[in-house]
Amino acid sequence: MARRSLLFSPGDSPDLMRKAPGAGADVICFDLEDAVAPGRKDEARAAVREVLSDPDFDPDAEVCVRLTAESPAADLDGVLDGGDPSNESVRLDAVMLPKVEAADRVERVAALCAERGRDPAVFALVETAAGVLSAQSIAAADATDALVFGAEDLAADVGATRTDEGTEVLYAREHVVLAASAAGVDALDTVFTDFSDEAGLREDAAFARRLGYDGKLAIHPAQVGPITEAFTPDPEDVEWAERVLDARDEAERAGKAVFQVDGEMIDAPLIAQAERILDRAPDADR
Numbered sequence: 001m002a003r004r005s006l007l008f009s010p011g012d013s014p015d016l017m018r019k020a021p022g023a024g025a026d027v028i029c030f031d032l033e034d035a036v037a038p039g040r041k042d043e044a045r046a047a048v049r050e051v052l053s054d055p056d057f058d059p060d061a062e063v064c065v066r067l068t069a070e071s072p073a074a075d076l077d078g079v080l081d082g083g084d085p086s087n088e089s090v091r092l093d094a095v096m097l098p099k100v101e102a103a104d105r106v107e108r109v110a111a112l113c114a115e116r117g118r119d120p121a122v123f124a125l126v127e128t129a130a131g132v133l134s135a136q137s138i139a140a141a142d143a144t145d146a147l148v149f150g151a152e153d154l155a156a157d158v159g160a161t162r163t164d165e166g167t168e169v170l171y172a173r174e175h176v177v178l179a180a181s182a183a184g185v186d187a188l189d190t191v192f193t194d195f196s197d198e199a200g201l202r203e204d205a206a207f208a209r210r211l212g213y214d215g216k217l218a219i220h221p222a223q224v225g226p227i228t229e230a231f232t233p234d235p236e237d238v239e240w241a242e243r244v245l246d247a248r249d250e251a252e253r254a255g256k257a258v259f260q261v262d263g264e265m266i267d268a269p270l271i272a273q274a275e276r277i278l279d280r281a282p283d284a285d286r
Contacts, residue, residue, distance in 0.1 A: 001062065002026050002280055003146060003186050004215040004231035005224050008066070010035035011044035017051045021059030023221035024228065029064040032075050033098045041068065045078025052079065053089045064094035064123060072097070072109050080116055094121035096148065101130040103141040110143035121145035123188070127153035132172045139183035147180040148217070149173055151190035164200075177212045189213040195220035205230035214280065233277045241274035241281075 007025035009017045011032045020028045030051070036044040048065060051057055067075040072095075080090050097109055106124050113120055122143045126135050127150025139147045151169040152162070160168040173190070180187035189208035192201045205216050205227050216227045233241070244261050248271055251259040259266055 002215075002231075003062070003188060004280060005218055005227040006064070006188055006215060007218045007221065007224055008035065008191075011048045011065070012036050012040050014047050014051055017048070018057065020221070021061055023218075023224040025061060025218060025224045026215065026228070027062040027064055027094070028059065029066050029094075029096055031066045033066050033068050041071070041074075042078065045075060049079050049081055049090060052091045053081070055089075057091070062093045062121070063091050064096055064121075065092060066096040066098060066125075067109070069097075069099045073112050076112055076116055076118075080118070092118055092120050094123060094145070096123040096125055098125045098150075099128055099131065099153070100124040100126055100138055101128055102134055103137040103144075106138060106141040106143045123148050125150050126176055127151075128157045129154065132175055135176050135179035136182060139179040139185050144183065144185055146186035146188055146214075147176055147183075148188045149176040149190045149213075152193065166204075173208075174211060181212060186214045187212065189216040191217045191219050192223065193219070195223055198222070198226055202226050202230060231280055233281050237277050238281045241277040244271060244274040245278070 003026050005025040006027040006029055007020055007023050008029050008031050009020040011017070011030045012035070017030055030048045032041060032044050032048065052063065065075070065079055079092065095109065095113065097105060100106060106122055110122055123146045124138050124141070124144050125148040126132055126138060131138070132154065135147065138144060149172070151166070151173065154160075154169055154172055155162050162168065166173070177187045189205075192204045194200060201223055208216055209231055213231075215231050218224050218227055240262070244266055247259050247261050247266065251257070
């Protein structure tokens with residue numbers, strides 16, 4: 001499953017939630033955390049439940065809910081209509097956990113989901129100093145499906161000043177993608193806060209892709225297209241990757257350990273690169 005773009009939508013705004021799939025993001029995330037005022041959490045939970053239980057709401061995207069750091073059980077009960085396991089009408093493909101600082105937090109929330117008859121993908125948001133330092137164990141937790149980097153809260157946590165260059169969070173940004181790669185889970189990059197700066201967004205998304213990220217967070221529908229484009233492989237790269245994997249399969253059938261494609265000797269790192277390209281290409285043959 002490609003997770004090139006993830007669009008946040010405030011959980012207390014039914015109209016925006018229903019419109020969110022129209023942006024074309026691979027993942028839409030209804031937010032109960034930062035986008036909802038403390039006094040409106042119950043209202044937001046009910047609004048999210050209403051949208052996710054609507055039979056007409058069936059987007060061609062992964063549907064995620066960002067839970068609150070303080071009350072994930074109450075969030076799940078509110079969204080799942082009291083936690084009744086028989087209530088299968090509420091679509092919940094994934095949950096996102098904010099401010100994760102240890103692997104046991106992921107496991108605890110996964111257990112809460114299991115108690116309610118659900119087994120959603122878990123996105124662990126690493127956005128504090130403690131979370132970054134624990135990124136490897138968080139990514140390696142059995143329940144973790146994706147590691148998400150949050151630069152804005154991290155900068156606030158350590159007292160850093162945000163700059164256009166982003167050097168103040170570069171170490172953490174690289175550390176998170178390394179932890180995700182080592183654990184074999186997806187890595188999603190931080191938001192680009194100026195949604196009016198398309199050129200800056202494209203540059204930032206391209207840099208995140210070069211770092212090894214699989215996708216990036218969006219806070220406005222207008223950001224989805226540039227982000228998805230940045231993380232979508234070029235057609236030429238997809239064709240190359242398909243040739244590599246076809247040649248690999250043929251070599252395995254012939255009992256050969258060495259093979260070439262387009263005059264280039266192919267080794268394990270290039271095979272891994274080809275597999276990664278096709279993972280990011282939703283329309284690829286494999």
